[in-house]
Amino acid sequence: MKLHDLSKFDPSIKLVKNSEWPEEILAISSLDALTSGGMIFIKNAKFLQKLVPVIDQAVTLKVGAVVDEKFFNLVNAELKAELDKLPWIATSNQVPMSLTLLSKPFYDQKMKGVNTQVDGRQMGTTDIHPSAHIAQNVFIGENVKIGANVEIMPGSVILSFTEIGDDTRIFPNVTIYPFTKIGKSCRIHASSVIGSDGFGYTFHQGQHVKIWHMGGVIIHDNVEIGSNSSVDMGTFSPTIIGAGTRIDNFVQVAHNCKIGKGCVLCGHVGLAGSVTLEDYVVLGGKAGVGPDAHIGMGTQIAGAAMVNEGVTVPAGSKLGGHPAKDLREWMKGVAYLRMMSLKETK
Known part of the structure; x- marks a missing residue:
């Protein structure tokens, strides 16, 4: 332009x-x-x-x-x-x-150039290693690259310009949007979606006007993503998931998130847009992190805790509650409230 x-x-x-x-x-x-x-x-x-x-x-x-x-x-x-x-x-x-x-x-x-109608194998534009195992009823878009010993199970959709590294397994009914790169030895379980549009809008004259996302997703080697999870594509640069990270079922990773290596995201965790998790962060079930928050290396966040928008959490922290605070401090507060409530009932 x-x-x-x-x-x-x-x-x-x-x-x-x-x-x-x-x-x-x-x-x-x-x-x-x-x-x-x-x-x-x-x-x-x-x-x-x-x-x-x-x-x-x-x-x-x-x-x-x-x-x-x-x-x-x-x-x-x-x-x-x-x-x-x-x-x-x-x-x-x-x-x-x-x-x-x-x-x-x-x-x-x-x-x-993204073709969503005709299989890339029919168009002659795919690069699929001969050792890859691709089930029936799998759609593969144009200009898709699939490495050695990859297994793609029935019902999955691999859209154009996607790359899948050696020894990766894609389980049934997974959908992978265009411009996604998946590393070696990854496992993506049934019905998960990789690379869907980020949830970004601008409120203008009474309407939520769509911000068009095109940044794609990069998933590094040895990542496992559970069933029914969603990783949104970045707005203009990729959403990134680091090597060795483990993501449970029903997890939401929003646009522009950057997840380091060896992180663990338990079930129902939700990351808002542009969240950064440094290496080896652990989020318990239903924990949530607000937009633009930065979580330091090795931090552990208890289940159902909420880290607010724009917060920077120092490396090695242990947090709980809402708003999330030092875990021991939060537990003392919960114990105090219980003690006071019991006194009032006597």
């Missing part, structure tokens, strides 16, 4: 700086996974502070930015000098809505 085409999809976009006209924009990018020729969105100081450490990388990759108009006019000289390093800058008076509107043409562009 050409830079000057942005206003066709979002009239609020105004170009304020451009050193390389016309600029081809290849993708919408995220700050934690910059892509060549991409476009990022800066809503406020929080997002600008995340950009500053990677500004040189952004310049090298020719990444431009859409910045909130009011915020841009208030940015101090030092930070504006950092922004001015980018090859182009545009402003918008409604950045969340700009992101929403511009996500659709980029989604359409990426999904243009």
